[in-house]
Amino acid sequence: MNKIKYGVAFVTGGASGIGQALCQEIVRRGGKVAVADIEQDKAESLAKELRAVGGEAIAVHCDVTSRESVEAAYSSTVQTFGKVNLVCANAGVIVPGPVAKTRESDMLWMYEVNVFGTLRTIQTFLPALDEAHGRGEFAHLLLTGSENSLGVPIVGPCSVYTSTKHALLGLADTLRRDLLASESGVGVTLVCPAVVNTQIWNATRNRPNSLGGPRQINSAASEMFSQSNTPESVAIIGLDGCDAAEFLVIPHPEVESFTRRRADDLNRAMDACLDRVSSLDHSDTAVTSARHGGVNQEVHPQ
Numbered sequence: 431m432n433k434i435k436y437g438v439a440f441v442t443g444g445a446s447g448i449g450q451a452l453c454q455e456i457v458r459r460g461g462k463v464a465v466a467d468i469e470q471d472k473a474e475s476l477a478k479e480l481r482a483v484g485g486e487a488i489a490v491h492c493d494v495t496s497r498e499s500v501e502a503a504y505s506s507t508v509q510t511f512g513k514v515n516l517v518c519a520n521a522g523v524i525v526p527g528p529v530a531k532t533r534e535s536d537m538l539w540m541y542e543v544n545v546f547g548t549l550r551t552i553q554t555f556l557p558a559l560d561e562a563h564g565r566g567e568f569a570h571l572l573l574t575g576s577e578n579s580l581g582v583p584i585v586g587p588c589s590v591y592t593s594t595k596h597a598l599l600g601l602a603d604t605l606r607r608d609l610l611a612s613e614s615g616v617g618v619t620l621v622c623p624a625v626v627n628t629q630i631w632n633a634t635r636n637r638p639n640s641l642g643g644p645r646q647i648n649s650a651a652s653e654m655f656s657q658s659n660t661p662e663s664v665a666i667i668g669l670d671g672c673d674a675a676e677f678l679v680i681p682h683p684e685v686e687s688f689t690r691r692r693a694d695d696l697n698r699a700m701d702a703c704l705d706r707v708s709s710l711d712h713s714d715t716a717v718t719s720a721r722h723g724g725v726n727q728e729v730h731p732q
């Protein structure tokens with residue numbers, strides 16, 4: 431059964447691309463949705479479209495770089511629908527390039543939207559999700575990570591963006607541990623799509639004046655994106671992952687090589703650590719501590 435069926439969802443970056451597809455799929459599954467975006471006109475027209483097909487949807491202005499704005503969007507959502515069951519922290523931006531060539535202002539912008547925006551959204555909505563769980567209802571957080579959360583993709587370089595999406599993997603993992611430790615019952619899913627046909631290649635259309643201002647890109651990238659995966663594939667597989675309480679969801683198989691390479695790197699480094707420790711002198715206190723696991727205990731959920 432689709433668990434969002436009788437619930438309310440809040441989707442940041444909901445007016446375009448993956449966020450738009452999430453809103454459409456949530457309504458198709460019977461849920462109500464707040465389309466939250468800085469692109470207010472697009473959010474309004476999507477909400478109107480969703481209502482025209484019998485869905486319940488509102489548009490709420492939401493700039494995830496501002497706590498005030500996220501809190502106002504939360505209030506509007508709860509005023510209209512009375513509760514929240516699913517929060518999709520999906521808004522994200524990219525400025526491609528290697529580390530050395532990424533401007534300070536673009537680094538700040540990507541971290542503000544992709545990482546701090548996700549944190550603000552989670553912190554603002556978590557109490558409402560806890561309440562939903564307390565009533566015995568579906569309560570879940572869906573974070574939009576990326577193939578860039580899993581390793582370093584072939585396409586690029588998008589180095590600082592990759593680091594923001596790695597941050598979301600750490601955040602999602604530590605969050606589910608926090609939630610488990612507090613017996614919260616709110617689920618966490620990180621969906622990690624490969625390249626998807628959206629407007630992300632033109633993300634700088636929304637860059638604020640304080641960080642360099644908007645820039646419309648007339649780029650060959652749009653061509654590559656137009657031939658890539660559909661946003662609907664991410665929405666359907668991501669929401670199925672929420673229903674099934676899966677932590678990591680990988681919708682597209684083409685990420686396999688670098689995802690497995692990362693896992694191999696970790697396994698090799700761990701094997702090297704164990705070899706090193708077993709070949710060291712027993713009287714060395716650092717070795718003794720390492721042998722006995724130091725302070726790290728296995729406290730991982732699931």
Ligand SMILES: NC(=O)c1ccc[n+]([C@@H]2O[C@H](COP(=O)([O-])OP(=O)(O)OC[C@H]3O[C@@H](n4cnc5c(N)ncnc54)[C@H](O)[C@@H]3O)[C@@H](O)[C@H]2O)c1
Pocket residue numbers: 442443444445446447448449466467468469492493494495520521522523543547574575576577622623624625626627628629630631632633636
């Ligand atoms: N398109 C891809 O190839 C791809 C792949 C993996 C992950 N992602 C991730 O998917 C998510 C959605 O991006 P998309 O590809 O649909 O791009 P998109 O540009 O089509 O949509 C992003 C939406 O986020 C909104 N947004 C931007 N800044 C915002 C802010 N400060 N506050 C609120 N909303 C804001 C935009 O207005 C837009 O509606 C992002 O987190 C992105 O990193 C995209």
